């Protein structure tokens with residue numbers, strides 16, 4: 617089958633890492649592993665410059681029609697002064713909201729060749745492969761009321777509200793268990809039922825989804841604060857970790873520090889399965905537009921290429937192609953390919969294009 621990919625390179629290093637990814641797409645095609653039709657469009661600051669909006673309606677429609685979206689990064693100092701609703705990030709937020717991308721998947725993988733770059737000791741992280749599943753469209757970031765009011769004495773009172781419904785927890789739990797079924801079969805669910813009602817409901821619903829649909833998998837409940845500690849103490853105890861929006865924000869940043877560089881971390885944001893049986897999905901590196909190195913062929917394209925691997929795996933079920941691509945990244949690193957962010961002392965770094973070519977060559981050599 618041929619799938620339709622929408623490429624949204626965006627701003628800063630976005631177009632550079634997206635070009636690197638396209639070199640890998642070519643290699644996937646040559647090797648017969650996967651073939652795609654691609655369309656390219658604007659998002660973020662470049663879209664604002666061209667259309668007066670960070671996400672044009674026509675682009676949104678293309679995103680809805682595509683089988684999957686691959687996005688580089690948006691934003692930069694050039695647009696620091698634009699109105700809040702027109703800032704480049706608003707384009708990305710609108711895309712996530714319109715497509716109802718409620719499940720954010722952030723793998724934390726520690727490549728053997730990079731174990732020294734981790735914040736932890738080598739033996740704690742070597743071979744690390746965690747998948748954090750963060751609920752992305754509910755919780756305290758969106759709950760109402762959300763306000764700051766002025767009290768009689770002139771001081772203020774701020775309110776954020778954590779809200780979760782059964783349906784919201786069920787759908788994220790299904791994503792986590794489905795993933796675990798294709799991995800080690802273990803899910804840890806993090807909340808704070810000891811002090812939060814939303815935590816009580818979270819635990820109850822995850823327990824029920826597990827019992828009714830995934831009784832063959834292992835489920836462990838863990839308090840979110842303990843989870844943060846365990847991620848640093850003994851991270852390899854986790855496989856799939858499912859949690860709410862707020863805890864997921866914090867826990868995924870902790871996990872990121874276990875792996876080395878921001879330039880290595882891919883992500884997926886998944887929505888519901890549509891009428892055609894495909895899941896709405898957007899894949900993007902965790903990093904931003906890196907204005908400090910943009911236009912210099914210095915950016916590490918691996919986060920973007922890893923995002924493509926996630927796309928193969930989670931949108932199209934092309935597990936073999938995804939494994940081959942992940943393997944090619946490992947091979948390129950083991951062969952000594954290093955961009956500046958992961959070069960370490962005494963190693964000569966290569967550029968974005970050379971790194972992408974190294975991964976594409978490693979793919980062809982498999």
Ligand code: NAI
Nearest residue numbers: 689690691692878879903904905906907908909915916957
């Ligand atoms: P950033 O992720 O762009 O950069 C942070 C640091 O990491 C910089 O020193 C950068 O050079 C380095 N870095 C990032 N990606 C790299 C890569 N692939 N290879 C090598 N080094 C890399 O975060 P920052 O500086 O906070 O934000 C810059 C702009 O990006 C802002 O406008 C921000 O709003 C936007 N941003 C966009 C995101 C997105 O599109 N999803 C996410 C985060 C930030």
Ligand code: MG
Nearest residue numbers: 865866868869
């Ligand atoms: Mg964060």
